[in-house]
Amino acid sequence: MDHEDVVSLTGLNTICRYQELTKIADKSLQNYAARTRELFGPVAKSFDDDKNAEWLIRSYLALKFVLASTVLGTSANHADNENLKITLPYLNYYTMLNCTRAFIFTLPCVEWKDEKSIEMTHQNIINTAGDKLRRVDGSIALAIKSRLLIGQKQRELFSYRFPATGLSVFKDDLIKVEEAIETARFLAELAQFNLSCLEAAVRKHTELSFKVGGQDNLWDLMRYNTKTQELIDDDDYHRVGYFVRKYRYPSELVSLGTHGLLEDFFGAWVSEDENSQGYNPDEDWNLLLDFQ
Template identity: 30%
Template sequence: MVDNKKTDFIREVKVVTQLGGRQMGDDEFKYEEILTRFTESEINAYKQWVSQGFGRVCNKKMTKELNLEWITRHYLSLKMIISASVMITSLEYNIKKGVNISVPYLSYYAILSCCRAIVFTLPSQKWGKNLIEMKHTKILNTVGDCVRKLNIAYGGEILSILSRYRNYRELFSYKFPGSGIDLVSDFGHRFEYDDTVKLCKILCEIAQLNSEQVERYIEKHCLSNIDEWGNCGGKYILKCCIYKNVEQNDTKTDLYMIDEEDECALKYIMEHHSFPVSLYCNLPEWKIRDLFAVWESEEVSYNQDQDIYHPSRKRNVIFQFPCK
């Protein structure tokens, strides 16, 4: 005979552990850019669209495979935001140092990484190799279509902006004009650092909003049998930290490497989360700091010289990472 009270208690403990009390405290993501860009009704309609999209995928029947897929997708999305943040801090540093050759590349790929963060969190995009290795044109068009769900006019505008950034990067990757990056200014196009940061913030907030709706859908509709699908163990999610070695070898056998930082982050997620949470709640502050630290010079640890590249100090430049 099943002890319903005991089952309910165990489920409640799991959920409380999952949420970590954050809903009862003040530790929540604070939106900025989308609140000024879109109306409340537009945001609410968009949230409903994302929730309905995940509902079509899940249909209130969460499975272990679907759970692991979305935990993985949210982690990959968060990594794209970290990637973009490192590129933006590198962009600022290189602009100050006058390393202009890097400006088009870092500007575009920071934005592309933010776009990929959105794509990973869209229920309309099916999981698989085509999602992970999506071509640039498809990524930009998908994000343009996504933003149209918020506001049709701005969706078209943002796709045009994204395309200009891509052309900006390709101009210097393939043709390399002798006038340098000043050439684009002569044609009336400017790619200012502040504008790039603002665009990245908008994209990151949309990715966060998407992930938040997935989490809330699961909380509302799927927790009654979390003990059946909430076990995050297994090899599925660990694919995130396995990378193919590009070095050629005589045996022509593919070689793979396991990334220790990814593995550590994923183990934390598997130990602390029973189901997908929003990007903001995925990893604690100390782990986010570690993921930024790998891009810093070893001199940073003992040298406080402001002239040394130190992305950890400005890790919140485009996204509000957790503070604890």
């Protein structure tokens, strides 16, 4: 199956060059698409301003987690090339975990519980993903859950114990950067696929456009509470305000990720030293999703 065939399964007329989803058995992906579109049917038929707000929150968070994983993944590539091995367990694990969250946020069969959904524990995230991925393929679900659990333990070992032999302690079980990126890309593409199915379903059932209702919950997109501070992110505030004005119905991730949004997000990680030869966050915006 090529990427155009994958796109056609969503029912949305769009352009997205999928990589990992083209590798799935045709029948498995066809069944997943049919079930996902079926589950989105009732959502689309009863769509209103409050649902529009919910799916804006879910979609914006999913987009940011994919972009965060892109920064982490390109950082892992740089660290691997520059012998910054100590960072790899952390970078590999969170490259995968963030895209796992993006996948879960875009599932029609996972109820949205506001802050509780955002604050899911790592174990809950991994277990939920392992369960829901079985709808794609049982062996893929087992492989990804296993890789996430291994990545979690490798990250924890070098946060709390620190074996003297370094990463060699894992021998052949060490998760490689390319494996983490491949896993993250697969999950990011599923998130994109899911939202394409939702957008197609809403457009099919209504020609209406919607406002963003229930705006108090939008603070979850820009407010970050720590034990010592409550932080409001200016860029998030600006972007959320833009979407409140412009977001009229659900949108796939690659359309939400406008050039300006991507430029600002990755630009936050650019070195202040203009002559720096170090990590370049602009090196590959499309590492995980085809933003074109």
